Amino acid sequence: MGLDIRFPIGIILTIYGLVLAIYGVVADPASPVSDPAIAENVVRLNIDMWWGVAMLVFGLFMSALAFRASRR
């Protein structure tokens, strides 16, 4: 088909990961949970940053696969 689908997937997840991780580091937004019944269970974690890093790693991995295939 010419256009390797792994390129767009890799690129968009890399961008999303970067934006999310940077936003997480800079803003560290709190979880909006307002329900007192579960407030004590809510995870105290910079979820934006960590999930952003996870998306970034996966995005780079996909891009790398696509790049390697295109070199052949």
Place this chain on the structure above:
Amino acid sequence: MHPHFVDYFLIVIYFVFVLGIGFALRGRMKTSEDFFLSGRSIPGWITGLAFMSANLGALEVMGHAANAAKYGMFVNQFYWLAAMPAMCFVGVFMMPFYYGSKVRSVPEYLRKRYDEKTRTLNALCFATMTLLVSGIDLYAMAILFQRLLHWPFSGSVVASAVVVAVYIYLGGLTSSIYNEVLQFFLIVFGFLPLAILGLKAVGGFAGLNARLPNPGYAHTWANIWHATENPMGVNWFATIFGLGFVLSFGYWCTDFLVIQRGLAAKDMAAAQRTPLIAAVPKMFFPLMIILPGLVAIALDPTLTKYLDGRYDNALPAMLGQFYPSGLLGIGLTALMAGFMSGMAGNVTAFNTVWTFDIYQTHVNPGQPDEHYLKMGRFATVFAVAVGIGTAFIVLRFNNLMDYVQLLFAFFNAPLFGTFLLGMFWKRTSAHSGFWGLLCGILAAATHYALYHYHVISYPSDMAANFYQAIWAFSVCIVVTVVVTLFTDPRKEEELVGLVYSLTPKPRNQDLPWYERPGILALGILALCVVLNIIFW
């Protein structure tokens, strides 16, 4: 839900990508085969993910989360009892006929196996059904836009429709498949944290079970034996035969929306693996979609705190509750991606059936290929325009899943009977297909009328749909068999490649074991049994 600038920014990036893929593929659409079947050139893992994602529209993500809030873990049956065996069956037994006979659509197979009138009847039914379903995704997307951006409903419908129309117009099925694969990854990254955060917040599975309004909500199978004991009001017969056999096999084995993805594969082995690869992520989707629905009902059993009295709000409400801005943008993008690719799947299936099975056959045959390519593009615009109209029909229904299962019980359930006899009984005559299919659809219509006017009654709309499917399927089978016994069989040499007993089996001996369809299917079913036991 209060999105910030960063959330809108992430959504905008997605729209830029979707349209970008359409433009990147524009130059590659040279023949009608490129546009409608992606030139039969796509690797199995891509068609596999697309096979699953074409089905993963608004109904799947919003509808099943809503169903889980309403009926509990019983909804797992839609995945583990219904989808898994049917997906394995279509990959191992049916794909060889679809792919091997080089048909371009499901109705075209019916012309080869039966005759022209069977094909035309099916093509018309399918085109109608697809248009009626396509509005659901537009409706769901418009509701989301309305809430986020406060756009009016009609403006939101048109805006979402235009984006879908543009990218299919440019890139045809390939564009649709690429976006489906992209959407798959977005959904996984967008919804996985929701299940984890939600489950953690209610205190794990133990905490979840303790908070559920009805202990039956925590079981898939334990309450199936009597209709009065389970929240959906269906007994084991309606569930196993109606949902697990007729409705699910009818959908996964004959609905061109999903089969079309297999036809785009690059070779027979890839086509057979398409539904099997799709089955693996599909098996785990309940963890991402049903869990948030259960968390929603556990936190808000009276539907007053977050759900505003509507089960359909379960998933968006949980996103708003647990996601900080940033992650919220990813979650909303995943929702929109699901709606757009659900819509796009319907539109690409419609334009193929319309162009090949109705227009080329009855309206204007014998034109050069470019003419049909143009017609496909025109049909895309037409389908999207009608989809806008059906979005307003959907607005009048209050439960998406009931609406769509009703349509499936009308059209897919009898069709599966026609296929089963056609593929596995070589005696089935050319005439019998048409009459069986027609009587099956009429039986569904009669059943619907009787139920609608309260002549017969069921504990829930979903139970009525299951029984409607059983009736439609049974009538189709009986009529087809009876007509066959009174008409002449077709010559055996005409049926090679179309009927199981007359077709050489695909030889997969040279493939490594992990690529053989039969072994993959057994592995999937074994894993599925384990999941059923864990969540019994």
